[in-house]
Amino acid sequence: QVLRIAVAANAQQLIKRLQKDFERKTGIKSEAIVGASGKLTTQIMNGAPYDIFLSADTEFPEQLYAKQLGLLKPKIYALGSLIICGKTNHDLKNWPKLLLGSKTGRIAVANPKTAPYGKAAKEALEYYQLKDKVSSNLVYAENISQVNTYIQTRAVELGFTTESFLYEHSDKSKLKWARVDPESYGKIEQGAILLTYAKKGKLKEATKFFDYLSSASAQQIISKSGYHLPVVKKS
């Protein structure tokens, strides 16, 4: 069996790079199981055979830890960065003004109840007092991948998504985007946890990967994939 890493949908590009680098350094093979954080958490609570879990937030890993499904306290491996983007003619530099003014089409956000990026998008809209103005334009996606799909297929004009989307998008030419001011939304702290399941044979490898997440080379990959680095807390 190989090391199994459950990964929140927004980090699916990131994990590929991390896996490659990790294998090159240690020779340890791993496979990623990508899904919405909530679903992965439910599965882990019910016996899913995953060794490590990279969530899109910190709440889910904390819950797992509280249920003694984690071996170590969860740690933050990345800070998400929210962008607005779309295959549009408009210039997005001053996007709040754009949304306030001209008539825009549909805008996709991830479900604020289930996806941290959705919650962040909602906070940003509230911060710029755009919530009421655009509420009739909003469509809700199950998770961040679906927002990306909507953007890609031009089913929507704009969407709030993760910056890492830009790194997986192959054809960026038609894509306009702008970073949403981090001031306008709460931090998207993405937590990782080493799971109890790892004790069934992959403990050594899993621990190595868990440690690897805070290594310099991992951090470099993370910051080059559309994330900010967490402020390292001294404990």
Place this chain on the structure above:
Amino acid sequence: MDFEPIYLSLKLALITTAILLVIGIPVAYWLSGKSTMAKIILEALITMPLVLPPSVLGFYLLLAFSPNNGFGKWLHEHLNLQLVFSFEGLVFASIIYSLPFMISPVKSAFSHLPETLAQASYTMGKTRWQTFIYVLLPNIKASIYTAAVLTFAHTLGEFGVVLMIGGNIPGVTKVASIAIYDAVETMDYHAANQYALILFAITFAIVLAVFIFNKKAVKNPFE
């Protein structure tokens, strides 16, 4: 507790079932006639949407109906019809998705009917259409009820397609299946159970009513 998703779901399922009855039964009848290679291929094709995971079917529909692409654009500009993020779109997608569950069993039922029934009707001067309505349909009632019930239930539970092209808009496309899914995702199991229970209870009542009605219609002649 928000009842709108349940109301939307029932509305979607009812409309879809009604439209499928109207479209599906004649198609099933036509397919049940002298079988040609073309009909067989068509029948196989009707089954194909099932093979795709619903959300992927939804993805392809999204591509087809995106208001910025060829066909969706045309629909939008010429018929003022938008099939993404709208209730109409859900109806359309549900029809495609549930089509085989309406057509296939009804087609089989037609093909099991003895051909002299229709012949007797023709000799009485009745057209194919009259024969269809007054003779053939009433004699496969049980299969039609069954097909309608399956279609109805299937549409209620449909979720992947709806989630993809519906966009989860409250009051428009946020149907019960998505509300339940949302509740499960947020680990609000209490709400999930409640929704599931209500949906169950309502559907169970409807399905039971149909079956009891059907039983009455096909009563044992010696009773």
Place this chain on the structure above:
Amino acid sequence: MDFEPIYLSLKLALITTAILLVIGIPVAYWLSGKSTMAKIILEALITMPLVLPPSVLGFYLLLAFSPNNGFGKWLHEHLNLQLVFSFEGLVFASIIYSLPFMISPVKSAFSHLPETLAQASYTMGKTRWQTFIYVLLPNIKASIYTAAVLTFAHTLGEFGVVLMIGGNIPGVTKVASIAIYDAVETMDYHAANQYALILFAITFAIVLAVFIFNKKAVKNPFE
């Protein structure tokens, strides 16, 4: 291109269809007999799994079979059977999910058969079982083929349940529907299209073969 998901999917769909043929047809036969209130209620109940969105059904199955909870624990300890994150679990879930598509049309077909057929067989000293096998079954062949095809296609496309209790584990539970879903989610549209095409082609060939075979079996007597 990784063919394992497709292989897994076909295996899952074949096993599920085979088991459902074995379980579903006798149940359908039993249900088609003298209808009692208990049977009608049971028939309505069989339809109920459809009403839940697949992923939610998957969620409830996950809870039921979780090795941490009562029933799943019991299964695990006493039968050494683990129904979550295992291929057996997928089979089990698919059976529940596709049950109505096998049972309902076949039940209707049985109930449309004239009762003198079975009576003639009984007077010849044949048991209910022999009558079932040699007389009743062969005369509803078309409906059985249809039901099998729907079940097969439905299982191939199944996805929500599988994703929830299967967990997308390569070589074990990562079936084609999930591979396609994954590909769409990661925006690898090329791979998604390829998977979809292959799945389509294989299924289309299988379904077509069944229908052609069926046509040959039910040939027009004047040809």
Place this chain on the structure above:
Amino acid sequence: MIEVDITKRIKTYKGWEDLKVKTQFDMGKITRITGPSGVGKTTLLKIIAGLITPELGAIKFNGNTWFDAEKKFSKKIQDRKVGFVFQDYALFPNMTVEAHLAYGTKDQTYINELLELGEMENFRQHLPGQLSGGQQQRLAILRALSTKPVLLLMDESFSALDKELKGKLMTKLQALFLVQGTTVLVVTHHDEVFDQSSAIFRLED
């Protein structure tokens, strides 16, 4: 005059055989068609009604062409205005006795007349599944009459009736045929069926 001159391939015990029929039937008369079992009597009736298409030949009804293989013409079944009493009845399982007749005519007086003719007045609300063999056979006859056909084709239509009933029924039917000017072709193995005043056509191997 009904002129029949057709060839139809049928599958008999010898393999594929040609059923060849060349004959004429008088209008407004009853003709009995007899012949050994399996010779093609039912097939002939169905060909005349338009339910089976022959390979060769033509059928003319009173000068009008009903079928012509060379011209690839076949008059629609519905437009031939025949009544057909099927050998296996082919009743509609969903319709009551009365509904069977109402399906053929809107004239309630005529419906009552027919029910009386067949002694079925008291079975108006019965479904075919609730009728005895003889009752079913009578219903099959009445249904065929409900449309007041110009040509009535009867396939062994009295076999399930007792002698008394059969006698009464045939007398009443003959009167009706006279009034309506019906031409009747009746396939039967039984000598007593319309024995007076009927021509015979024997179909041989």
Place this chain on the structure above:
Amino acid sequence: MIEVDITKRIKTYKGWEDLKVKTQFDMGKITRITGPSGVGKTTLLKIIAGLITPELGAIKFNGNTWFDAEKKFSKKIQDRKVGFVFQDYALFPNMTVEAHLAYGTKDQTYINELLELGEMENFRQHLPGQLSGGQQQRLAILRALSTKPVLLLMDESFSALDKELKGKLMTKLQALFLVQGTTVLVVTHHDEVFDQSSAIFRLED
């Protein structure tokens, strides 16, 4: 001796009526059952075969109880070893002529004997849908004989056959009944059916 003493509620034109039958049939003999259409002849045969359950009474076959309403006993259909020729044949649409007989007996010699008896040797591979009315009726008779029943119940089983065929067939059948010691109850409206050497039971309203 077959002793029948039963009451069955049936739905007739008068509403629910009691069909009351109290009679005896001789073993090893042919008895013809006659009576007006709808009186209950088919119902009586089905009751004897166990296909319909009466409300009251009992049936004894050669001293063995087949049915007793008071004791709530009913011998299984399968164990009564009757042969039943249904009024509407009830042939199996999926089985060839030969398969029908092979379903009743494993004895190929007997199958051939039966096919010859019914003049059906050349239709071995035909399905019921490919047979004429008279051929179907003969198959229905042969199928009922295939299990060598102790009691043969025939419901209007010669109505679709021409006189010549019927005559030959009945002679051959009587010989077979003698050899096998079959008791026969035959419902018929036709005087010529087993006219010699048969008792008559008339069912009246």
